Amino acid sequence: MLKLMRAVVFSFRLLMHERGRLIASVGGVTFALLLMLLQIGFRNALLDSAIQLLREVDADILVINKEKDPFLARNRMHKERLYQALSVEGVESASPLWIALEQWKNLEEETLHPIRVIGFNPREPTFLIDEVNENVDKLNRIGTAFLDSHARDSYGKLPDGIAQVSLREIEIVGSFPLGTDFEVDGSLLVSDETFFELTRQSPDWIEIALLRLKPGAEMNRVLENLALTLPGDVRAFSKAQLIDRDLDYWRTGTPISVILLVGVALGFAVGVVICYQILYTEVLDHLAEFATLKAMGYGDSYIQFVVMVESVLLSALGFVPSLVLGSFMLAVLGWSSGLPAGISLGDALNVGLLAVSMCTLAGTLALRKVRNLEPAELF
Amino acid sequence: MTSAANKAIEIAGLDYSFGTGETAKQVLFEIDLSLEPGEFAIMTGPSGSGKTTLLSLVGALRRPQGGQLNVLGHDLNTLESPGLESYRQQLGFIFQLHNLFPALTAFQSVQMAGDLHPEAADQMDDRIRALLTQLGLGERLDYRPHQLSGGQRQRVAIARALVHRPALVLADEPTAALDGENTEIVLGLLAELAHERGTTVLMVTQDARVFESADRLINLVDGQLDSDVRLSE
Structure with a gap:
């Protein structure tokens, strides 16, 4: 020694x-x-x-278009799937999420930058972000939005709080921390009504159905029942499953x-x-x-x-x-x-x-x- | 008559060549030599006569090619690791070059040799200090090689070779870098080891100042034993 x-x-x-x-x-x-x-x-x-958006949604199970791989890819499904999922035993509530890619205009530099616009029903629990949940009532007024506080500077400053997104004016009434990814410089959270007005998308076609389970409901059994109940154009994943699937996609695919x-x-x-x-x-x-x-x-x-x-x-x-x-x-x-x-x-x-x-x-x-x-x- | 087993060094018909085949150059021819425990022998001879090669063979730094070589009871013709390492630990090598690690102080350099003999660890540090002091380096224990003169470095190397009281000292021109006073000190140390502790000393040197300290003077010429004189007789 x-x-x-x-x-x-x-x-x-x-x-x-x-x-x-x-x-x-x-x-x-x-x-x-x-x-x-x-x-x-x-x-x-x-x-x-x-996976940062996926982490922040308030859901036990997510129902998505079966072609939606990875999660950030945009593949919609009919809203009827949400009601079908809600009918499955063990599911307590379901709320829709709409997502669109729009153009944000940097008013200082007169340049356009892609931004992810996420629409949700402010009256339903959708996110796990405190900044959103504490101020969600502000989004009830049409034409308002929360801007990602971790978004890149490319969106420029807004001296009077009015932004221009896809040629429409929108008032920024709050912020939330999410961050950029390899597709966009940031995200915008809006109410469902603002979303339809801003993007001209149909309310009937949603991006994701967020399901929350009843207390005591068994996750695997609910997933099995969802697989039996839902048509073949959609798939249901637990949140953890979807995070793992996406990480695997980005790691290996x-x-x-x-x-x-x-x-x-x-x-x-x-x-x-x-x-x-x-x-x-x-x-x-x-x-x-x-x-x-x-x-x-x-x-x-x-x-x-x-x-x-x-x-x-x-x-x-x-x-x-x-x-x-x-x-x-x-x-x-x-x-x-x-x-x-x-x-x-x-x-x-x-x-x-x-x-x-x-x-x-x-x-x-x-x-x-x-x-x-x-x-x-x-x- | 002393039996072969009691000899410190027993060499019989030793040959050695550098290289192989047509380019081989034989440097030692049929050497027969034996040294008793406690004998202080000086080996001399002209440059290229095979003195250093013989020294390195006795030190198990080279493997014999022909003849028999038994040292301290070990058959060096067949000695393999780990026996090789434990054999070398019984020796004290003094090379022409000091080969001290620049990162180590004089004390630490000598300690490297002491570490191979942990059974004496308790007294080893005291012995290192005493030996370096005896060699005139008592004030320079914490000096690194670049802070020492050539002679002082050589004395550190000598202390490193002697600190564990080896059974056999093999020295190649150990006094070449030393002045008269320090040569006397080193020779005194070697003679003391030989005569009081039974250490066998085989020293290669051309330095005529040291011949009278030895018990035997062996002369090697062209790879052959030219003369072997017992000076004490």
């Missing part, structure tokens, strides 16, 4: 000795880890933004998610190369000293352990600044884009593991030089 502790201290001393080289080394590892963290942050933004994963892999590869260069140079510079250790009776395993500890220390030293920098950069990105970009504790731990794997792989490659080391070369 003492020998092990001494070996760790020895590795630490070797790594810390040359401050200039240490700073450059930690900088290199930090850079590679930062690449990975940002790619993971972007991917999180993609996934979170895709889209090129951008794969591209971001390739980005993580590239960051890993860059990190391995950087770490390898650092550790190989370290080994090469101390080849005679390591050979002397072998001549003294230290085994290959001891030297390998020392280099591997160096690689783990290097990954730890690079991880901390990369986490701080990465979190800061993703926060700036989230603030400027409205995307929910960030790093979860699980992601941070994963990157920590990737950091250790990256450096130990590089250490293993660098150790090939030590394995071939012959102390006789000292003479």
Whole structure:
């Protein structure tokens, strides 16, 4: 144990000795880890933004057009499906959601930007967003809307609170936090009546039916009954099922998610190369000293352990600044884009593991030089 | 007559070549040599005569190609890891170059050798201080190699080779970088180890100042044992 502790201290001393080289080394590892963290942050933004609306609806079960995949794709269904779902045992209430993509005019720059307009019945529970529920009465007046407070700046400022959406004026009477996604810069919440006036859509064709279960109703049984009752053009999902389905779609069914994963892999590869260069140079510079250790009776395993500890220390030293920098950069990105970009504790731990794997792989490659080391070369 | 098993070093018909096939160059020819425990032998001879190769063979840094090589009861012809490592731990190597880690202080460098002998860990730190002090480095225990002169670095390397009281010291030009006073100190240490603790010392040197400290003077010429003189006789 003492020998092990001494070996760790020895590795630490070797790594810390040359401050200039240490700073450059930690900088290199930090850079590679930062690449990975940002790619993971972007991917999180993609996934979170895709399901953020879904998370905020007040529903146990959602009935949607069977072609509506992913959830953000617009595929309507007849409102009759909502009444059919309401007739199923265990369903307490059902409320419709209408969604349309309209053009918001930036009045300062005279430019048009897509915005998602979501219509709902203000008298029925629809969202889990406090800002909406506390002020929902304001939407009863036709021609009013709540604007997404996390929307991008591209919508411009509204000095008198009057916006122009698809050539119609609308009064912004409140806000709610939702955020942007890869389709729109933000969302607008309106009452059903304002929605029909604004979009000219038929009230009979709804986007989603939000179902809430009676207390004690069994979710799986209600889902089975809905599948038996509803026609084949729609499908019913529990909220959790739909979130999982959508996350799976964005994780595996889209090129951008794969591209971001390739980005993580590239960051890993860059990190391995950087770490390898650092550790190989370290080994090469101390080849005679390591050979002397072998001549003294230290085994290959001891030297390998020392280099591997160096690689783990290097990954730890690079991880901390990369986490701080990465979190800061993703926060700036989230603030400027409205995307929910960030790093979860699980992601941070994963990157920590990737950091250790990256450096130990590089250490293993660098150790090939030590394995071939012959102390006789000292003479 | 001492039996082969009690010899510190027993060499019989030892050959060694560098390279293989037509390009092979033989550097040692049929060497027969034995050293008793506690003997202080100096090996000398012209450059290229095979002294250092013989030293590295005895230190198990190279594997014998022909003949027999038994050291401290180990058959070096067949010695493999982990026996190889434990054999090397019984030795004290002093190389021409100090090969000190730049990151380690004089004390820590010597401690690296002490760490291989944890049974003596309690007294090891005291022994390291005492040995470095004896070698004139008592005020420089915390100095790193770049803060030491060439001679001081060499003395740290010597302390590293001797601190664990090895059964056999193999030294390659250990006094080359030392002044007269420090050469005397190092030779005194080696003689003390040999005569009071039974350590066998085999030193390669061209430094005529040190010949009189030895018990034997072995001369190697063109890879062959040219003379083997017992100075104490």
